Amino acid sequence: MNDIKLENSLSPSFPKIRRISETIGNIIGLLVIGILFWLQSFFDWPIWTFWILVGLTVLTILGIIWSIFEPTYLYRSWSYQYDDEYLQLSYGILQKEWVTVPMTKIQSVTTSQGPILKRYRARSIKVETVGSSHAIPALEEEVAFALREKIAEFAKLKEVDE
Amino acid sequence: MRYHPLTIAFRIYQLVKSNFFIAILLFVLNRESEFWIWKYGRYVFLLYIIVRLISIVLSWFVEKYEWKDRVFHIHKGIFVKQSSTIPFNKVQNVTRKTTVFHKIVGLTSLTFETAMDGVEDGIHFEVISKKHADELIDLVKANQVKVSEPELVSTMELEEEVEQEPVQDSYRTVHFTPKKKDLWKASFTSLSFLAIIPIVAGLLDNIQPFLEGRFEGILQMLLDSSWLFGIMIAIAVIVAVSFGIGRTFIRYGKYEISSDATHIYIDRGILNESYFAIEKKKIQGLEMEQSFLKRLLGLAEVKLISSAKPNQEDGSVNVNSLYPFLPLESAYKLIEEILPIYQVNSQLERLPRIALWLKLFRLNWMWIIVTAVLFYFKPDFLHIAWWGWSLLLLGIILLNRILNYIHTRYVVTDDQVQWWEGGLTSRMFITKRKNIVEMSYSQSRLQSHFQVATVSTTNRSTPVHVETIQDLPLDFALEMKNWYFKRVEDVEFENKK
Numbered sequence: 001m002n003d004i005k006l007e008n009s010l011s012p013s014f015p016k017i018r019r020i021s022e023t024i025g026n027i028i029g030l031l032v033i034g035i036l037f038w039l040q041s042f043f044d045w046p047i048w049t050f051w052i053l054v055g056l057t058v059l060t061i062l063g064i065i066w067s068i069f070e071p072t073y074l075y076r077s078w079s080y081q082y083d084d085e086y087l088q089l090s091y092g093i094l095q096k097e098w099v100t101v102p103m104t105k106i107q108s109v110t111t112s113q114g115p116i117l118k119r120y121r122a123r124s125i126k127v128e129t130v131g132s133s134h135a136i137p138a139l140e141e142e143v144a145f146a147l148r149e150k151i152a153e154f155a156k157l158k159e160v161d162e
Numbered sequence: 163m164r165y166h167p168l169t170i171a172f173r174i175y176q177l178v179k180s181n182f183f184i185a186i187l188l189f190v191l192n193r194e195s196e197f198w199i200w201k202y203g204r205y206v207f208l209l210y211i212i213v214r215l216i217s218i219v220l221s222w223f224v225e226k227y228e229w230k231d232r233v234f235h236i237h238k239g240i241f242v243k244q245s246s247t248i249p250f251n252k253v254q255n256v257t258r259k260t261t262v263f264h265k266i267v268g269l270t271s272l273t274f275e276t277a278m279d280g281v282e283d284g285i286h287f288e289v290i291s292k293k294h295a296d297e298l299i300d301l302v303k304a305n306q307v308k309v310s311e312p313e314l315v316s317t318m319e320l321e322e323e324v325e326q327e328p329v330q331d332s333y334r335t336v337h338f339t340p341k342k343k344d345l346w347k348a349s350f351t352s353l354s355f356l357a358i359i360p361i362v363a364g365l366l367d368n369i370q371p372f373l374e375g376r377f378e379g380i381l382q383m384l385l386d387s388s389w390l391f392g393i394m395i396a397i398a399v400i401v402a403v404s405f406g407i408g409r410t411f412i413r414y415g416k417y418e419i420s421s422d423a424t425h426i427y428i429d430r431g432i433l434n435e436s437y438f439a440i441e442k443k444k445i446q447g448l449e450m451e452q453s454f455l456k457r458l459l460g461l462a463e464v465k466l467i468s469s470a471k472p473n474q475e476d477g478s479v480n481v482n483s484l485y486p487f488l489p490l491e492s493a494y495k496l497i498e499e500i501l502p503i504y505q506v507n508s509q510l511e512r513l514p515r516i517a518l519w520l521k522l523f524r525l526n527w528m529w530i531i532v533t534a535v536l537f538y539f540k541p542d543f544l545h546i547a548w549w550g551w552s553l554l555l556l557g558i559i560l561l562n563r564i565l566n567y568i569h570t571r572y573v574v575t576d577d578q579v580q581w582w583e584g585g586l587t588s589r590m591f592i593t594k595r596k597n598i599v600e601m602s603y604s605q606s607r608l609q610s611h612f613q614v615a616t617v618s619t620t621n622r623s624t625p626v627h628v629e630t631i632q633d634l635p636l637d638f639a640l641e642m643k644n645w646y647f648k649r650v651e652d653v654e655f656e657n658k659k
Contacts, residue, residue, distance in 0.1 A: 085650050096610065099602040102649060130599055131626040157655050 006081035006090050013120040014078075014138040018071035020116050026064050033057055080136055082150060087127065089134055103154035105129050111144050127151065163228055166289040168267055173218045173288065175263055181211065227285065232305045234274075234285055248285060250305040252276045254444050254468055258295055258437035265435075270295050274302060299439070303425065334427065337499050338419040338485060338492060348487035349410035351455045419484055421500040426466070428484065444468050446621045447593030448504055450493060454586045462493045467593070469622045497592075504592050507580055510571035516612045517570075517633035521563040529556055562586055572631065572638070574645055577652050579619070581631055591629050595645070596652040597621055603639045615639040 011017075033056055040049055070093070078091045087106065090098045110126045117123060123144040125136045139147065188207055192200040217240060225238040234248040257273045264270050272295045275284040287295070340348070417430040421442075428438040447467040456462060463486040488496065494506055532555055536548040562585030569588045572581040577595040582588060600620035609615055617639050618630040 086647065092604070094607055096605040097602060098604065098643075099600065100643070100646060101600050102653075104653070104655075105599040129620075130622050131620040131628065132600065 006079035006088055008080050008143075010075055010078045010136070011120070011122045011138045011140045011143070013122060015071035015075045017116050017120055017122060017138050018074065019067070022067040022071070026060065026067060029060050029063075033060060078137075082147065084154060087151065089136065099134060101127070101129055101134070103151065104157045106151055106155045109148050109151045109155070111148055164226055165222065165287060166269065166291065167222070168269060168289045170218055170222050171289075172263060174215065177211070177214055177218070181207075229301070236285060248274070248276055250302045253284075253302055255438065255440035256299055256302065257439075258299070260431075260435035262433055264289070268292075270435075272298060274298075303439070334420045334422050335499075336418055336420045337496050338417075338488070340414060340417050340485070340487070344487060344489060345411055345415060346407075347459050347461060347489075348414055349407040350459060351453070351461065351487065414485070414487065417485060419496065419500070426500055440466065440468060442501060445501065446597045446623055447591065447627065448497060448501065449592075450497075450590040452588050456487070457588065460490050461487045462490050464488055464493050464496065467621055467623045467627050469624060503594070505575065505578065506592065507573050507575065510573045510580070510582065511638075513567060513570050513633055514614065514635050517614060518564070518567040520608060520612060520614065520633050521567055522560060524563075526559050529559055570631065570633075572634065574638075574642060579642075581629070583631055593619070593621055593629075594652070595649050598646065598649070601643070601646045603643070605636075609633065613637075617642060 033053060036053055036056075039045070040053060073093045074091070077093050077096070080090070081088045082103070084103065086100050086102055088098070088100045090096070106127055106129055108128045110128075111123045112126065113123045117138060120138075121141050122138040123141055124138055125144050125147060127134050127136075136147075184207060188200060188204050195201070220240050221238065224240055224243075225236075227237070228235050232250045234250070235245060236248065237243070237245040253274045253276055255275050257275065258270055259273075260270045267289075269289050270292050272287040272290050273284055274286075287298075290298075412432050414430070416432050416435075418428070420427045420429075424443075425439050425441055426445075428436075430436055430438075445466050445468050449465040449467055451463045451465065452461070464484040466482050466484065468482065484496065497504055497506055529552070533552040536552050540548045542548075565585040565588075566583065569585070570581070570583045572579075574580075578592060579595070579598075580590065580592040582590045598619045599622055601618070603615045603617045605615045613636040614633045615636050616630060616632045617634050618628055621627040621629075
């Protein structure tokens with residue numbers, strides 16, 4: 001499975017979307033750390049809190065560097081496929097994941113759209129099963145709706161012995 | 163129909179039982195205290211008890227149940243009326259418990275557990291007459307059987323070794339009742355707490371300097387004369403051991419596992435009697451667990467994985483467990499007898515050698531964090547330096563991983579998957595392909611370099627049962643993926659177009 005490629009890939013604007021949302025997250029993270037630094041010096045917190053904050057800053061900066069490259073790689077690693085019986089997802093850069101869920105075991109499917117996704121006319125899809133939930137982060141709107149309809153249609157089938 | 167009137171008494175008894183300690187705390191131990199928590203706590207507590215008492219009495223008047231056409235209808239709610247319907251075939255298992263309270267009044271309790279997604283999970287009759295309970299059980303069972311096809315009745319063949327006891331229903335086969343020997347072994351597994359004695363002795367050694375002056379008289383005398391100290395420990399051990407043995411005998415002494423063509427039954431208990439029944443086809447998988455001590459004694463616990471909510475009211479006795487102290491051979495035999503569709507294989511495959519190295523060199527965050535904490539505080543506990551503790555922990559973790567490598571075995575046959583895994587505690591898991599609701603596998607960079615993968619399967623259960631096996635050969639993982647794609651062959655649809 002070193003590189004399983006399933007039939008479909010994410011919306012091509014996924015890297016952009018991801019980069020924007022990560023940037024927003026990083027800015028908020030840096031702001032919080034800045035405030036904590038200020039609190040630390042203002043209230044004279046013990047010195048070890050300072051070192052923890054320095055550690056956090058280093059981690060955040062590493063995260064920012066990573067987030068420049070990550071969206072492209074993540075986009076390349078993501079693929080999914082569905083037919084009458086199974087929904088399959090494959091993703092992950094360092095840790096490859098491959099998940100398969102029988103259509104009949106899907107309990108609900110939700111599409112959602114935040115402001116960034118809306119700007120790129122994309123939607124994310126969340127599929128819930130008895131055990132867990134899986135999300136496809138960004139699909140073009142028409143594709144997302146088609147997938148939702150398909151899943152809804154097959155989720156209606158009920159297996160004997162439930 | 164209203165519930166039995168003694169339900170009120172039972173609920174009040176429960177209320178008293180669960181609030182007893184708080185009451186003691188508020189009104190006896192801190193009677194004199196003027197601290198605000200205690201002072202106002204007393205009023206809040208009284209108010210709470212009064213409200214609960216009123217609601218217990220009122221709710222008895224509004225709670226009703228009835229059944230019509232294989233469906234239970236339940237009504238409840240004092241202010242907000244609530245009614246729910248539960249079809250008989252959604253009932254996963256039946257539990258009947260006779261606690262000491264029920265024994266005194268000659269009644270029993272009954273629970274039908276379901277696995278529907280909603281607040282109202284199951285029907286609970288806290289107090290019910292024995293006759294009515296039997297009627298309801300038969301009612302639900304009769305209608306469950308009607309829906310299902312009669313299965314192969316290979317369980318009916320009686321094995322010679324099985325002790326035959328008078329069976330209540332003529333067609334129920336008894337598979338297991340514990341013998342005296344099993345019970346002694348079982349009580350032995352509860353002796354693991356004895357391991358704390360050396361630790362306590364070491365602790366006493368350490369804290370002695372702090373205690374001096376305070377308990378000088380008694381403690382010093384105890385510690386000084388070693389024979390007196392020895393006698394004290396001996397008495398404590400004897401008390402603890404006989405308590406443990408007594409508890410085991412009371413809890414597991416009277417125990418009977420039986421089955422018929424469609425259901426599995428467990429009757430148990432001396433003081434608190436309970437009856438448990440589950441439909442065979444509702445079982446999602448089987449699990450066999452051996453703790454370290456149990457493995458030394460050749461015992462195992464067999465658990466049924468089902469989507470019914472485990473009802474944990476009676477404390478440590480798990481309803482999903484067949485019997486926690488089965489001798490290993492009996493455990494295998496029991497599975498074969500009561501669930502013949504599961505074939506327990508003894509020929510399993512082992513992990514590739516490379517898996518051992520991967521397991522040994524995988525980072526362990528717990529160890530890193532513990533070591534960092536130890537490094538910072540540098541405690542001198544029991545005269546062993548901090549790095550000693552860190553190494554000890556590392557040793558245990560590595561031992562566990564080596565054992566995990568040795569214990570992990572797997573096999574996939576027709577429509578069934580079976581594996582053993584675990585370090586100090588080892589576990590076997592069997593399930594059918596159609597009961598696996600989700601399958602996934604993953605590969606880290608390192609794993610993909612060495613052509614191994616982690617496979618996990620999900621089964622319906624409460625909570626969801628996820629099995630994860632690390633470092634399986636990639637070929638096998640791919641094979642298993644294809645195996646899973648054939649799942650459709652095993653599944654029938656209720657409403658296929």
